[in-house]
Amino acid sequence: MTSTPPTDLAVDARGLVKTFAAQRAVFGVDLQVRRGEVLGVLGPNGAGKTTMLSMLATLLPIDGGRASVLGVDVARDPHRVRRLLGVTGQYASVDENLTATENLRLFGRLLGLPRAQARARADELLEQFGLTDAAGRPISQFSGGMRRRLDLATSLISHPPLIFLDEPTTGLDPRTRGQMWDTVRGLVAEGCTILLTTQYLDEADQLADRVAVIDHGRKVAEGTPEQLKSSVGSSTLQVRLADAARTSEAVGLLRERAGLAPSASPESGAFSVPLTEPDGAADVLLLLRDQGLSLASAALAKPSLDEVFLALTGDRTTRTETMRTETMRTETDTSTEEVA
Amino acid sequence: MTTLTDPAQAPARSWVDPATTAPAPTLRETWEQTLSLAGRALLRMRRNPETMFDVVVQPLLFTAMFAYIFGGAISGDVSSYLPLLIPGILGQTALTACMATGTQLREDMDKGVFDRFRSLPIARIAPLAGPAVADLLRYAIAATLTILTGVLMGYRPGGGVLGIAGGWLLVVVAGWSLSWIFTWLGTVARSAQAVQGISMMIMFPLTFLSNAFVPVDTLPGWLAAFVQVNPVSHVISAVRDLLNTGQVTGEVGIALLGCAVVVAVFAPLAVRSYSRKV
Ligand SMILES: Nc1ncnc2c1ncn2[C@@H]1O[C@H](COP(=O)(O)OP(=O)(O)O)[C@@H](O)[C@H]1O
Numbered sequence: 001m002t003s004t005p006p007t008d009l010a011v012d013a014r015g016l017v018k019t020f021a022a023q024r025a026v027f028g029v030d031l032q033v034r035r036g037e038v039l040g041v042l043g044p045n046g047a048g049k050t051t052m053l054s055m056l057a058t059l060l061p062i063d064g065g066r067a068s069v070l071g072v073d074v075a076r077d078p079h080r081v082r083r084l085l086g087v088t089g090q091y092a093s094v095d096e097n098l099t100a101t102e103n104l105r106l107f108g109r110l111l112g113l114p115r116a117q118a119r120a121r122a123d124e125l126l127e128q129f130g131l132t133d134a135a136g137r138p139i140s141q142f143s144g145g146m147r148r149r150l151d152l153a154t155s156l157i158s159h160p161p162l163i164f165l166d167e168p169t170t171g172l173d174p175r176t177r178g179q180m181w182d183t184v185r186g187l188v189a190e191g192c193t194i195l196l197t198t199q200y201l202d203e204a205d206q207l208a209d210r211v212a213v214i215d216h217g218r219k220v221a222e223g224t225p226e227q228l229k230s231s232v233g234s235s236t237l238q239v240r241l242a243d244a245a246r247t248s249e250a251v252g253l254l255r256e257r258a259g260l261a262p263s264a265s266p267e268s269g270a271f272s273v274p275l276t277e278p279d280g281a282a283d284v285l286l287l288l289r290d291q292g293l294s295l296a297s298a299a300l301a302k303p304s305l306d307e308v309f310l311a312l313t314g315d316r317t318t319r320t321e322t323m324r325t326e327t328m329r330t331e332t333d334t335s336t337e338e339v340a
Numbered sequence: 341m342t343t344l345t346d347p348a349q350a351p352a353r354s355w356v357d358p359a360t361t362a363p364a365p366t367l368r369e370t371w372e373q374t375l376s377l378a379g380r381a382l383l384r385m386r387r388n389p390e391t392m393f394d395v396v397v398q399p400l401l402f403t404a405m406f407a408y409i410f411g412g413a414i415s416g417d418v419s420s421y422l423p424l425l426i427p428g429i430l431g432q433t434a435l436t437a438c439m440a441t442g443t444q445l446r447e448d449m450d451k452g453v454f455d456r457f458r459s460l461p462i463a464r465i466a467p468l469a470g471p472a473v474a475d476l477l478r479y480a481i482a483a484t485l486t487i488l489t490g491v492l493m494g495y496r497p498g499g500g501v502l503g504i505a506g507g508w509l510l511v512v513v514a515g516w517s518l519s520w521i522f523t524w525l526g527t528v529a530r531s532a533q534a535v536q537g538i539s540m541m542i543m544f545p546l547t548f549l550s551n552a553f554v555p556v557d558t559l560p561g562w563l564a565a566f567v568q569v570n571p572v573s574h575v576i577s578a579v580r581d582l583l584n585t586g587q588v589t590g591e592v593g594i595a596l597l598g599c600a601v602v603v604a605v606f607a608p609l610a611v612r613s614y615s616r617k618v
C-alpha cells in the first residue's frame with residue numbers, strides 16, 4: 001500500500017483475535033478511534049486490554065482480523081505504524097541504568113533527532129513533566145509516579161499524532177493520578193488522539209469521549225459515558241438498611257412486587273435500584289416502609305459507570321472483588337517498584 | 341472534553357503523513373541506531389563495572405595458571421610453552437567474554453526498556469547489534485591483558501608489532517562474531533540462567549577440545565579429528581601464525597571465513613527470534 005486512503009479514523013480494527021496457547025485473550029473485537037478523540041477501553045484485570053493494545057502497536061502478531069493506524073495497515077507496514085505511535089505501556093519502560101536526561105536523549109537519538117535537538121527536546125520534556133530537579137538521578141531512585149511521567153514523556157519525544165496509554169494511573173496515589181489526568185487533557189488540547197485503557201470507571205468517565213467496555217476478550221458495550229449510563233436507567237436509588245441482615249429480603253421484595261432489578265453492593269446492607277424515572281424512588285421507599293424495612297440512608301443518583309459495568313458484565317461477586325483489590329493497590333505506597 | 345479537540349483551537353503540530361515515511365529503516369539509520377544503543381551499553385558497563393570482572397581477571401589468572409601447570413609437561417619449560425599457550429588463552433578468553441553477551445542480553449531483555457525498543461520505529465537488529473558493538477571493548481581488554489601477561493612472563497612474539505596487532509585484531513573480530521551465537525541463545529532461552537547453562541555446555545567442548553593448550557599430534561585420532569574441525573582451533577592456529585611468525589597464512593583466511601559464516605547464520609536467527617518474542 002503506497003498511497004494511503006484519506007481516513008478520519010486514527011485506529012480502525014475489525015475482528016481482532018489473539019489466542020495464547022488455546023486461551024482466547026482477545027476474540028473478535030472491533031475498535032474505531034476517530035481523530036482527535038479519546039477512546040477509553042474499560043475492563044477488569046485480564047480482560048485483554050494490554051493484548052489488544054500490543055497488537056495495534058505491532059508488539060504482538062495479530063492472529064485474526066485486521067487493523068490500521070491512521071490508514072496504515074498494522075500487519076503489513078509495522079515500521080510506518082511505529083512512526084505514528086507513542087506507546088506508554090502498563091509498566092514503565094525506561095532504562096533503569098540511565099538518568100532521566102540520558103533516557104530522553106537516547107530515545108530522541110533513536111527516533112532520528114540530531115544530537116542538539118535531542119538535548120533540547122529532553123530538557124523541554126523534563127520541564128513539562130516537572131522532572132527537571134530529578135533529571136540527573138538514576139531511574140532506580142524514582143517513585144512510581146515519576147517513572148510513569150518519564151515514561152509518558154519518552155513516548156512524546158517525536159510528537160506522535162496517536163498515543164496509546166495502557167492503564168496510565170494504575171498503582172498511582174490519588175494526587176499523582178489527578179496530575180496524570182491533567183497531562184492527558186493537555187495532550188488532547190494539543191490535538192493528539194488517545195487510546196487509553198483503564199480499570200477505573202471514573203477515569204474513563206473523566207477522560208474519554210467514548211468508552212468501549214471489554215470483558216473476557218470481547219467487547220460488551222460501547223458509547224459515550226452518558227449513553228452507557230443511560231442504558232442502565234436514568235437514575236439509581238442507593239439504599240442502606242438499618243438492619244443489614246434483611247438486605248436480601250428487601251432485594252427479593254422489590255424484584256417480585258415492583259418488577260425492579262436491584263443489585264446488592266459489596267458493602268453489606270446496601271443495594272442499588274436502577275429506575276427508569278426518578279419518581280419511581282418514592283414507590284420503592286413506600287414499599288420498603290410497608291414491610292417494616294427501616295432505612296439507614298437512601299440517595300438518588302445518576303448511575304455510575306460502576307453500575308453500568310456490573311450490569312453489562314454480570315458476574316458481580318468476582319468482579320467487585322477484583323475492583324476492590326485494585327482500589328486498595330492504588331492507595332498503597334507508589335514508590336515501590338512496579339514490576340509484573 | 342470534545343470541545344477541547346476543536347481543530348481550530350489546536351496548535352499546529354508536526355504532523356507525519358504516513359505515506360511519506362519510509363517503510364523500513366535505511367542502512368544509515370540502522371547504523372546510527374546501533375551506535376546509539378552501543379553508547380547505552382557502554383554507559384551500562386560503566387555503571388556496573390563488576391560485569392568487566394571476567395575479561396580483567398581471567399586473562400591474568402588463566403595465563404599464569406596454565407603456564408606454570410602445563411608448561412613443564414608439554415614444552416619442557418614455561419617460556420617455550422608460552423608461544424603455544426598465549427594464542428590458546430586468547431581464543432579461550434574471547435569465547436568466554438562473548439558468552440557473557442548472551443547472559444547480559446537476556447537479563448536486559450527481561451527489563452521494561454526492551455518493550456520500548458520494540459515499539460520504536462528502529463531497525464530490529466539495533467537492540468542486539470548495539471550491545472554486540474559495545475562488547476568489542478571487552479574483547480579488546482581481554483586480548484590486551486592476555487598478551488601483556490604473556491610478555492611479562494617472558495613471551496617474545498616472533499611476529500613483532502604487526503604480528504601482535506594482527507593477532508589482537510583477529511581475536512577481537514572472532515569474539516564479536518562468535519558472540520552472535522550467544523546473542524541468538526539469549527533471544528531464545530527462557531532465562532538468563534538458562535543462557536548461562538547452555539553457554540557453558542557449548543563453551544567447554546569448544547575450548548578444551550581444541551588445540552588451545554596442547555599440540556594436536558599428542559591426541560588420539562578420533563579426538564584430533566574433532567579438534568581439527570572445531571572453528572576455535574582455526575582461530576587459535578591463525579592467531580599463533582600471526583603472533584609467532586607475523587605471517588598471514590591460510591589459517592587466517594579459514595578463521596575469518598568461519599567468523600563470517602557464524603555471523604551470517606546467527607545474526608539473522610537472533611533478529612528473527614527477537615522480533616517474535618512476546
Ligand atoms: N504472553 C502471554 N501468554 C499467555 N497468556 C497471556 C499472555 N499475555 C496475556 N495473556 C492472557 O491473556 C489474557 C488477557 O491479558 P491482558 O491483555 O494482559 O489483560 P488486561 O491488560 O486487560 O489486564 C489474560 O488471561 C492473560 O493471562
Ligand SMILES: [Mg+2]
Nearest residue numbers: 049050051090
Ligand atoms: Mg494490562
